[in-house]
Amino acid sequence: MSIYACIPARGGSKRIPHKNIKDFLGSPLISYPIKAALNSGLFKDVIVSTDDQEIADISEKYGAKIPFLRDKSLADDFTGTFPVTVDAFRKIQESDPEIEAICCIYATAPLIKAEHLTEAYNDFINSGCDCVMSVCEFSFPIQRAQVIDDKGYLNYREPKYAPCRSQDLQKCYQDCGLFYFYSKKAIVNGTVKTTRPFIMPRYRVIDIDTPEDWKMACALTKAVNELNYE
Numbered sequence: 001m002s003i004y005a006c007i008p009a010r011g012g013s014k015r016i017p018h019k020n021i022k023d024f025l026g027s028p029l030i031s032y033p034i035k036a037a038l039n040s041g042l043f044k045d046v047i048v049s050t051d052d053q054e055i056a057d058i059s060e061k062y063g064a065k066i067p068f069l070r071d072k073s074l075a076d077d078f079t080g081t082f083p084v085t086v087d088a089f090r091k092i093q094e095s096d097p098e099i100e101a102i103c104c105i106y107a108t109a110p111l112i113k114a115e116h117l118t119e120a121y122n123d124f125i126n127s128g129c130d131c132v133m134s135v136c137e138f139s140f141p142i143q144r145a146q147v148i149d150d151k152g153y154l155n156y157r158e159p160k161y162a163p164c165r166s167q168d169l170q171k172c173y174q175d176c177g178l179f180y181f182y183s184k185k186a187i188v189n190g191t192v193k194t195t196r197p198f199i200m201p202r203y204r205v206i207d208i209d210t211p212e213d214w215k216m217a218c219a220l221t222k223a224v225n226e227l228n229y230e
Helices: 031-040 053-061 081-095 114-127 184-189 211-227
Strands: 002-008 046-049 099-105 131-137 146-148 154-156 173-183 195-199
Touching: 002 031, 002 081, 031 046, 031 099, 031 114, 046 053, 046 081, 081 099, 081 173, 081 184, 099 114, 099 184, 114 131, 114 173, 114 195, 173 184, 173 195
Parallel strands: 002 046, 002 099, 131 195
Antiparallel strands: 099 173, 131 173, 146 154
């Protein structure tokens, strides 16, 4: 199967300027997912989809390919990663009609490992699903979430679950924003009908959007690496 990796990395980050190429514990942030993708040996090429020449140059330095610069219409604050991945798939398909799948990997994923991609890929192939998405379990049962009413009092959002023990409630998962394997069918149809989860440990998941997130990500990554966690 001809499969590619696509790492979306636009240049317009506002809360953390040049976030994708900012130094993160000695290397540009984007270098971590590039290395993981290359080390997995899964992909014919690791593509970075960017509208920014500086990001393109740094990504190439770490082994990624930049066969095109992304159109500005797909690089604003409201463009999701799925249309960017579809765009990359179509552009790749022009030179490689044999492409059958693509994996979107976030540029802000310093704790991703090649092994995660390999395991998720195996499930993707064996299951025949449209998508395998990285997820992690919510740290607290969402059924017991509380809301603040118009008088300022706390109430259970779903009172029927108030007396339940945490271990008796169904586990719930969130999209942890690390990677997504997509089939050609999903890309061509523009919709995902069947998705399987790849469950990530929570200590390898962090959303880097603010300077505070950045500090937390640095501390977490340093700790995970020093402790040699799987």
